[in-house]
Amino acid sequence: MATTATISISSDIAPGFGGITESMTLTQAGNITDIDSTSGFQIRKLTTTGAVDLITMANELVEPKDSVAAKIFIRNIGYQGTIDKSVGVTIGVNAEPIGLLYGGDWMMMPLTCVDADDITVNPATDDTVVIEYVMFYEEA
């Protein structure tokens, strides 16, 4: 079965836009061998503002291989069933802000897995929010 991800985007912004539906099988870099390692599916509860590591690359129990085909899925699931779409959590790589994940928003992003390129999260407010995530990577 491998690891697969399918995205479907629909929008009525532009007349005639037929939407996007695409699938990918997560493979190792440069070949069609399935990707072989994962962080497992995890959640992280955040209660105060301030950037913290969601993933510290150097601390992974299985060392990820650098600069290949790793991916991460992250989703802001709110807290205890309450999802506030007006407040977000800034996702960053090595302190560089990528963007804000508002309540309910999700993202799928490639990663370098280089030790310095930790994944950071920084809530916009002190309201409790939960982030769920899973990283897929190649073992070094």
Add this chain to the structure above:
Amino acid sequence: MATTTAAVTLTSDLLSDNMSVSASTTCMKAGTTADGLDQMEYAYVNLVTGDEYDLIAATPTASKASKLYLKNHSIDETYFVAITQGTQAIGKLYAGDWMFIPADFHDAAGEIAITANGGTNKICYALFHEGITLNASA
């Protein structure tokens, strides 16, 4: 209100039991629960090997709720594009890979740039946003 929804289904058999995650979100403007993103840019480009290019030609409004979808439609599995934001390497998208991220565009260093490797990569991207600064005509 314009409505843009993005859904994902993620499955994996790497764990002891199969993992399956489904999520869907309606893409709203920053800080609002009532007004959806209302502008978009959708393109397909062939990117030759070597040079780095800014993916987005105009400058989207910074620190908003823009969403960027990008897929590498190349066939050869050795082809890939390297994604950077400013000087920060984000990762690589090999043939067939896609990504979907919130894009901050917080300053000049927040621009998304891509570099093709292996050969001419075929890239499809869509940016959903709430405003851009157009480049003045020369």
